[in-house]
Amino acid sequence: MDDASPSEDRLSDRDFNRLGSLIQTHCGIRIPPAKKVMVEGRLRRRARVLALPTLNDYCRHLFDDGNLHQELTDLIDAITTNKTEFFRENNHFRFLVNTALPDLATRPHRPGSNRPLKLWSAACATGAEPYTLAMVLSEYGRANGKPTFPFDILATDICTEVLAQAKQAIYPEEMAAAIPPELAKRYLRRSRDRNRPTVRLVPELRQRVHFGHLNLMDSDYPLEQDMDVIFCRNVLIYFDKPTQHTVLSKLCRHLRPGGYLFVGHSESVLGSTLPLTHVATAVFMRR
Ligand SMILES: C[S@@+](CC[C@H](N)C(=O)[O-])C[C@H]1O[C@@H](n2cnc3c(N)ncnc32)[C@H](O)[C@@H]1O
Structure with missing residues (x-):
């Protein structure tokens, strides 16, 4: 599915790097290139909520239209992996x-x-x-x-x-x-x-x-x-x-x-x- 996405609905290397360093600076989480498809999937869902048709539009919204500050909480919510269990590592x-x-x-x-x-x-x-x-x-x-x-x-x-x-x-x-x-x-x-x-x-x-x-x-x-x-x-x-x-x-x-x-x-x-x-x-x- 992801591979079939048009290029505007993929993260360019530049945007992936910008997002990666923003996230690492703000919350410590490293995003290696191998996680790119996973990140794209998570951010696509967030873009849909904002009625932004593609990841390209989402990155423009963040970096060029001055919405970074107000979007940061939702961006972090979208990026974090929250898997947990009761009695994990018992x-x-x-x-x-x-x-x-x-x-x-x-x-x-x-x-x-x-x-x-x-x-x-x-x-x-x-x-x-x-x-x-x-x-x-x-x-x-x-x-x-x-x-x-x-x-x-x-x-x-x-x-x-x-x-x-x-x-x-x-x-x-x-x-x-x-x-x-x-x-x-x-x-x-x-x-x-x-x-x-x-x-x-x-x-x-x-x-x-x-x-x-x-x-x-x-x-x-x-x-x-x-x-x-x-x-x-x-x-x-x-x-x-x-x-x-x-x-x-x-x-x-x-x-x-x-x-x-x-x-x-x-x-x-x-x-x-x-x-x-x-x-x-x-x-x-x-x-
Ligand atoms: C995989 S869960 C682990 C949950 C639980 N500790 C466990 O072991 O089941 C990781 C959690 O760390 C949180 N997290 C990631 N970066 C964080 C940060 N910089 N400060 C606080 N929490 C963070 C995520 O939001 C996520 O809920």
């Missing part, structure tokens, strides 16, 4: 329950304090990751005789569209298959619409997660600096190595000593200059 959640949470509970200033455990999902997409955390922590509280175990989950992303979906907490039923049945029973409600079967997280769980817009490329993150746990998974992979390093060092500033950083299983934490100790697969502790 050994992270097992590590959290079996190792990180018991360890964090023994820290000198924690027992008896009213301070909630603070967790941050730093590229949360449509919310499966922070809601998985909320289920896991609620279960941890129940298992330890503290059904009101205090925790706060902050979940951020650069993409405004996924944040709106995440706040709704409504998912296609197939996505719920990854949730253990016992937890699904406790934390999900099924829609009655058999034509469009969906599930929704229960309000008690939804209210434990707070969503916000945050670009990991910003020079400072307007957040507290004493997070106990940060999940930053499956986003660093889109950045080049120097950007990964810069983002990781900013994340470290928000992780308290002894706190845990989880990255995606295909991502690496480079360089000994970061104050992190490797403790398990794709899990690091702040020194």
Whole structure:
């Protein structure tokens, strides 16, 4: 289909390069030439929404007609890859329950304090990751005789569209298959619409997660600096190595000593200059 598109509905090399550097500068995402067809498909959908017939028209709209500033949010929404799943890379959640949470509970200033455990999902997409955390922590509280175990989950992303979906907490039923049945029973409600079967997280769980817009490329993150746990998974992979390093060092500033950083299983934490100790697969502790 794409190969049959007329040349005005393809990105010229010049436009592809201009878009690539704009996106990399603004949100860190590298777009290698091999992704050109995918990018074209995504931007074509955006062009149609604006009633612009071709990609050529879309690039003119952006770069020549002065609409870049006002289009940037939708452009980023169109470009980002937001794939996510409940209980993705499940050994992270097992590590959290079996190792990180018991360890964090023994820290000198924690027992008896009213301070909630603070967790941050730093590229949360449509919310499966922070809601998985909320289920896991609620279960941890129940298992330890503290059904009101205090925790706060902050979940951020650069993409405004996924944040709106995440706040709704409504998912296609197939996505719920990854949730253990016992937890699904406790934390999900099924829609009655058999034509469009969906599930929704229960309000008690939804209210434990707070969503916000945050670009990991910003020079400072307007957040507290004493997070106990940060999940930053499956986003660093889109950045080049120097950007990964810069983002990781900013994340470290928000992780308290002894706190845990989880990255995606295909991502690496480079360089000994970061104050992190490797403790398990794709899990690091702040020194
Ligand atoms: C593939 S999803 C990963 C979601 C989740 N962490 C997981 O592992 O299932 C990557 C997310 O990173 C977000 N993202 C990309 N660049 C970003 C940036 N500069 N700042 C914040 N989020 C970003 C995208 O919008 C997308 O939702």
